[in-house]
Amino acid sequence: MRTQAEVNSQYMLQANSIAMVVVLIMFGMLFATLFLGYAVYRLTAQVWPPSGMTALPLLIPAVSTILIGLSSFFLWNFETQYKVGAKQRLPLFTSIFFGLAFIASQFVLWSTLKSQGLFAGSNIFTSIIYAFTWIHVGHMVMAVIGLFYLLPLIADKAELKPNRVINVAKFWHFLGIVWLLMFFTIFVI
Amino acid sequence: MAFYEQPIHPKPTTFLSKYMISFDHKVIGKQFLWYGIFFLFVGGLMALMIRWTLAFPGVPFPVIGKALFPETGGVIPPDTYAMLFTMHGTIMIFYAITPILIGAFGNFCIPLMIGARDMAFPLLNMLSFWLAVVSGVILLGSLFTPLGAAAGGWTSYPTLSTLVGSPGTGQTLWSLAIFILGASSTMGAINYITTIITLRAPGMGYFDMPLTIWGLWLTAILNAIFLPVLGAGVLLLIFDRVFGTTFFLAGAAATSGSGDPVLFQHVFWIFGHPEVYILILPAWGIVSDLLAFFSRKPAFGAKATALSMTTITILSTLVYGHHMFTTQMSPLLTQTFMTLTMTISIPSAIFFANWLGTLWKGSIRFTSPMLFSLGVVFVFGLGGLTGLYLGTVTTDLYLHDTYFVVGHFHYTMAASVLLGGFAAIYFWMPKMFGMMLSEFWAKVHFWITMVGLNGVFFGMMMVGYAGMHRRLYNPFVYEFMQNMIPMNKMITYSAYLMGAAQLIFVVNFVHAIFFKKEKASDNPWEVGTLEWTIPSPAPHYNFDKIPVVKCGPHELGNPNLTTGRDFQYQTENLVEA
Numbered sequence: 001m002r003t004q005a006e007v008n009s010q011y012m013l014q015a016n017s018i019a020m021v022v023v024l025i026m027f028g029m030l031f032a033t034l035f036l037g038y039a040v041y042r043l044t045a046q047v048w049p050p051s052g053m054t055a056l057p058l059l060i061p062a063v064s065t066i067l068i069g070l071s072s073f074f075l076w077n078f079e080t081q082y083k084v085g086a087k088q089r090l091p092l093f094t095s096i097f098f099g100l101a102f103i104a105s106q107f108v109l110w111s112t113l114k115s116q117g118l119f120a121g122s123n124i125f126t127s128i129i130y131a132f133t134w135i136h137v138g139h140m141v142m143a144v145i146g147l148f149y150l151l152p153l154i155a156d157k158a159e160l161k162p163n164r165v166i167n168v169a170k171f172w173h174f175l176g177i178v179w180l181l182m183f184f185t186i187f188v189i
Numbered sequence: 190m191a192f193y194e195q196p197i198h199p200k201p202t203t204f205l206s207k208y209m210i211s212f213d214h215k216v217i218g219k220q221f222l223w224y225g226i227f228f229l230f231v232g233g234l235m236a237l238m239i240r241w242t243l244a245f246p247g248v249p250f251p252v253i254g255k256a257l258f259p260e261t262g263g264v265i266p267p268d269t270y271a272m273l274f275t276m277h278g279t280i281m282i283f284y285a286i287t288p289i290l291i292g293a294f295g296n297f298c299i300p301l302m303i304g305a306r307d308m309a310f311p312l313l314n315m316l317s318f319w320l321a322v323v324s325g326v327i328l329l330g331s332l333f334t335p336l337g338a339a340a341g342g343w344t345s346y347p348t349l350s351t352l353v354g355s356p357g358t359g360q361t362l363w364s365l366a367i368f369i370l371g372a373s374s375t376m377g378a379i380n381y382i383t384t385i386i387t388l389r390a391p392g393m394g395y396f397d398m399p400l401t402i403w404g405l406w407l408t409a410i411l412n413a414i415f416l417p418v419l420g421a422g423v424l425l426l427i428f429d430r431v432f433g434t435t436f437f438l439a440g441a442a443a444t445s446g447s448g449d450p451v452l453f454q455h456v457f458w459i460f461g462h463p464e465v466y467i468l469i470l471p472a473w474g475i476v477s478d479l480l481a482f483f484s485r486k487p488a489f490g491a492k493a494t495a496l497s498m499t500t501i502t503i504l505s506t507l508v509y510g511h512h513m514f515t516t517q518m519s520p521l522l523t524q525t526f527m528t529l530t531m532t533i534s535i536p537s538a539i540f541f542a543n544w545l546g547t548l549w550k551g552s553i554r555f556t557s558p559m560l561f562s563l564g565v566v567f568v569f570g571l572g573g574l575t576g577l578y579l580g581t582v583t584t585d586l587y588l589h590d591t592y593f594v595v596g597h598f599h600y601t602m603a604a605s606v607l608l609g610g611f612a613a614i615y616f617w618m619p620k621m622f623g624m625m626l627s628e629f630w631a632k633v634h635f636w637i638t639m640v641g642l643n644g645v646f647f648g649m650m651m652v653g654y655a656g657m658h659r660r661l662y663n664p665f666v667y668e669f670m671q672n673m674i675p676m677n678k679m680i681t682y683s684a685y686l687m688g689a690a691q692l693i694f695v696v697n698f699v700h701a702i703f704f705k706k707e708k709a710s711d712n713p714w715e716v717g718t719l720e721w722t723i724p725s726p727a728p729h730y731n732f733d734k735i736p737v738v739k740c741g742p743h744e745l746g747n748p749n750l751t752t753g754r755d756f757q758y759q760t761e762n763l764v765e766a
Contacts, residue, residue, distance in 0.1 A: 004194075011193035015309045015387045022379045026417045033421035033456060037436070040452055121433030124448055131428050131436070 013163050020167045024174055027139065031178050034132055038185065041124050050123040057112050061187045064105040065180065071098035072176040075147070079169045083162050087154045096147050099140065099172075102179075106137050132182055136175065143172050192391045195306040197730040210319075212311035214296045215727055217318050219621060221292030222614075224321065225285050231329075232280035235273045237688055240645075242270055244674075244681035246663040267662040271340035272359070274660065276332070278343025279363065281603065282468065283370055284325055289610045290471040291374070291412075292321070295381055295405045297621060301720035301727060302399050304390025304736045309383040313376050320373035324366045331362035339363035342660065344457055345426070347437035347450040352430050361430045364423040371416045371423075378416070381409035390719065392738035396492050397759070399718050399742040403495045404474020407502045408467050415463045415506070422456035451516055458509035466505040468602055469569075472609025473498060473540070476562045479612055480544055481743040482716045483559035484551025485755055488743045490543040497536035497543075504533045514585045523582045530580035537573060541566075552746065552755075556714070557631030561612035564639055565605050568646075572600030575650060590660075593653030599646045608638075611694070619709030623726035624701040630693055637690035644683025652676050717758040718742045736760045 002010070042048055049056075071094075078091035113119075113129065120130040146168040153161055201207040211217060241250050242265050249255060249263025258265060265273070296314065300307055308314045331338040336357025341349035345363065348354045385406045389398065398406075428434040429448075438448040481488035488494065510518065510526030518526075544566055553559065575597045578584040588594060611634075618626050652673050657664055664670045712721040719736055720727065737760060744757040749764045757764065 007193050011387060015383050018386055019310065019379050019383045022382050022413050026375050026379075026413050029414055030417035030421050033418045033459075034425075037421075037425070037452055037456070040455075041449065044449070045447075119433075120428070121435060124435050127428070127434035127436055127448075130432070131425060131434055134428075135424065 016163050016167055020170055024170065027171075027174065030135075031181075034135065035181065035185070038128055038132075041128065045124075049125045053118070053123065053125060054116060056129070056187055057109070057116070058187055060105060060109045060112055061183050064102055064109065065183050067098050067102040067105055068176045068179050071095045071102060072173050074098065075169050075172055079165050082153075082160075082165050085160060087156070087158075089154050092147070092150060092154060095172075096144065099144050099147060103137055103140055103144070106133055109133065129186060132186065136179060136182065139175055139178075143168075143175055146171060192735065193388075194735050195388070197306060198311075200729050210315060212307070212315050213729055214300050214308045214311070214314060215621070215729075215731075217314050218293045218295075218297030220318050221288040221296060221321070222621075224318075224325065225287075225289035225293060228280050228284035228288070228325065232277050232285050233688060233691065235277035235280070237684060238265055239270070239273050239277060240681040240684040241265070242662065243664070244678045246665060268337065268340065270662045271660070272332075272338045275339050275342050275345075275363075276328075279328070279339070279367070282343060282464070283367065284328065286468050286602070286606045286610070287370075287374065288321065290468065290606060290613070291405070291408055292318070292377065294401075294471060294475070294610075294613050294617070295377065295409070297617065298401055298720070299381060299384055299405060300388070301620070301723075301731060302402050302718055302742075303385060303388060303393060304719045304732060304738065305384060305388035306731045306735075308380045309388060310380050314380050317373045317376035317380070320369055320376065324370035324373060327362050327369065328366040331359045331366070334358045334362065344454075344461070345423075346457070347426070347429075347453050348439065350426060350453075351437055351450075353438070361427060364427045364430070368420055368423050368427070371420045374412050375416050378409040378412040381405060382413065385409075390736050390738050393759075396495065397738055397741050399474075400477035400488065400491065400494060400498075401471070401474040403498055404470040404472070404477075407498055408470045411463045411467045411470075411502060411505070415460045415467075418456060419460035419464075422453055422460070426453065451513075454513055454516060455509075458512045462509040462512065463502075463505045465598075465602060466502060468606050470498060470502070472565060472606050473569075475609050475613050475616075476565045477540070477544065477547075478718075478742065479558050479562040479616060480547045480566075481745065482714060483554045483556055483562070484548050484745075485554065486547065486551045486743075486746040487741070488543070489546030489549070490539075491741070491743060494540045494543045497540040500536040501533055501540075504529065504536070508533065508580075511580050511585070514582050515589045527580060527582050531577075534577070541570065541573070556615075557626070557628055557635060558612045558616035558714070560632060560635045561608045561615065564608040564635065565612065568600050568604040568608060568642070571647075572597060572602075572605060576601065588653065590658055591653035592649045592657045592659055595659050596646045596649030596651075596653055599649065604642050604646055607642075611635075611638075614698075616714065617720075618701065619713050619725045620720050620727050622702050623708055624705050625707075625709045625713060626697050626701050630697045634690055634693040634697065637693070638687055641683045641685075641687025641690055645680050645687060648676055648680035648683065652680070715754065715756055717744055717756045717761075719759055722758050722760060739763065 074091045074095035078088055078095060081088045081091070110130070110133070113126070118126045120127055150165060150168055152158055153164065198212065201211060201213070208216065238250055247264055250257070250265055254263030254265070258269065296308070299305075334357060336359060338359040339345065339350070339355065341355055341360060345360070350360050385398070385402060425434070425436045429436050429438065435448040437450050437453050439450050477488055477494050508526055508530045510522060511530045514523050575593070579588060579594060579597060615626055615631055618624060655673060657670055657673055665674055709725045711723070711725050714721070719738070722736060723732060739761060740757055740759055740763040742759055744763060746755055747757065747764055749766050750757065751764070
């Protein structure tokens with residue numbers, strides 16, 4: 001028979017997991033709507049990219065992809081070890097570092113686009129690039145705050161709260177996947 | 190067997206912790222109720238102004254007209270008229286109906302009816318309310334901007350809603366307010382879904398839940414899935430207006446590449462059609478329960494009702510295109526959407542028949558909640574049936590954008606939900622505030638409301654069928670519409686009658702809360718769901734001991750009962766022969 005403490009802990013795990021699934025569905029729907037709109041614009045356009053546009057910079061988005069991938073990898077590493085009780089600080093710090101570097105890379109991307117004369121209002125494609133990256137970065141900022149929220153957990157005397165780590169990581173990896181889709185659909189193909 | 194028990198939170202003692210930043214679901218429910226009633230008043234006043242203009246074009250609005258529109262001598266100007274119908278629709282749908290049915294009764298009823306002490310995430314719940322307040326302040330603030338509030342209709346179709354159609358900040362603030370309110374509602378949805386899945390009392394299976402909870406649960410699921418779709422749409426609209434992107438611009442306005450104004454319509458209605466069910470599902474659930482309670486017999490086909498509501502929820506996600514038949518949609522698509530729309534009739538007919546089955550041979554008690562529930566059966570029946578003409582391509586092409594549409598959706602979304610909301614207020618008043626509302630005045634309120642309401646909405650369908658277009662400031666400049674002036678006057682008089690009837694409710698409500706001395710008993714309606722097993726008003730911890738559920742929510746009129754009651758509490762074993 002389970003003790004009351006075990007029941008309570010099991011409940012918290014279940015409630016938080018369900019809530020996180022709902023959150024991911026919600027954000028998934030938001031980004032799915034954006035991608036749906038993009039698909040409509042692209043599939044119905046007579047010329048793509050819109051005439052007069054030079055090639056998009058590929059290097060910076062590729063670097064961004066590597067940065068967010070590394071960040072996700074180190075967070076996964078931290079999460080795996082934390083779940084078995086090891087509070088490894090380095091993977092979490094590294095993940096935060098790469099996460100912040102990703103956000104910085106997006107500022108570089110916007111600056112590069114502007115230097116090429118591509119502004120948010122230039123045409124529908126640039127509108128898509130700017131709006132999608134703005135919205136994604138907005139979510140990344142929230143997710144970075146989530147990573148900082150994990151910092152107290154790595155103190156030596158801190159109570160183990162694997163549930164919190166799992167949920168923040170789910171959101172972080174989700175944003176990584178969204179970026180990957182953006183990278184391939186907007187910049188590569 | 191051990192089961193999870195939420196901790197009993199300390200009783201709030203200060204005004205701030207008790208009424209302002211309370212984590213208690215009951216207080217948050219009441220906060221949403223006051224919020225919704227306030228906006229119901231604002232939106233209702235706007236409706237009266239719209240009706241005045243349509244009945245008496247060019248005549249100053251009485252009493253407050255000169256103060257509100259001094260530059261025109263009290264006459265409502267055309268641009269203000271557009272703002273009024275835009276803000277009326279927005280306020281009634283998002284800021285009145287949603288907070289009352291979902292915010293107030295969702296928060297109040299869910300933990301009490303499933304045997305929990307609070308929501309799964311009380312802090313998130315509180316943030317949800319205060320975010321709604323921020324949104325409401327922004328929306329009302331937009332009324333005072335230099336070029337006025339949004340005027341592109343509650344659907345805010347581009348190009349009416351882009352900078353081309355709506356210069357100024359009013360439309361931008363509208364979009365921002367809707368985005369924030371969407372965030373607030375999705376926070377609530379997370380809480381409702383999680384709470385219902387994880388905090389049901391031991392023994393309470395999904396089909397042991399009251400149908401009120403089914404309605405609220407399905408609503409929360411729709412909210413979680415489809416509000417982000419609207420969120421994405423209004424976010425892009427904000428970008429178009431503020432940062433100069435070109436998502437919804439077309440033609441000359443988009444100088445290179447091209448946006449697509451119709452895309453916003455798709456995004457809006459992918460959200461918007463489920464939104465109809467988001468609003469109506471809680472009322473359906475409440476009415477399904479109340480019909481059984483006051484017929485003194487089990488809900489007929491309760492499982493089928495729950496499954497029908499679930500089917501309607503699923504189908505509601507597939508039919509949005511019927512709002513766009515006139516946008517040059519491919520005939521293949523229009524026929525697909527029409528067929529899907531018609532299939533909703535099947536589960537709707539099942540649960541409507543179940544309502545009638547519940548009433549059949551019942552020992553009906555015509556209490557005020559029952560009267561309002563019967564009102565819902567009538568108006569929803571009428572609203573649902575008239576929807577068939579709008580879901581059918583051939584008839585919709587004629588009726589689209591006429592007052593027939595306005596009458597139809599007011600019957601389904603306004604009348605049904607308003608009457609359902611009143612049924613809920615009269616029914617749960619003793620558990621919320623510890624007081625009963627006057628039954629006599631409640632019944633007076635009901636009958637006058639019913640007369641006024643049908644005069645307004647049936648009249649709208651008649652003038653719409655005769656060809657009167659919606660959104661026209663003065664339709665009577667067209668000769669063929671001039672013979673509709675008397676009918677429009679009748680609609681307006683009915684609207685004022687309906688408005689006046691609400692004063693009866695306000696006086697009854699305020700008197701009961703602030704001046705009445707006689708306390709309500711713990712179970713004045715003699716029903717067996719969990720909230721009626723505890724004192725009135727519900728104590729701050731709800732349940733001292735988490736109840737164990739042993740039977741369904743509608744165990745009424747069991748001939749084997751020997752307790753002197755004609756109902757069983759859900760905590761009692763089902764009495765069998």
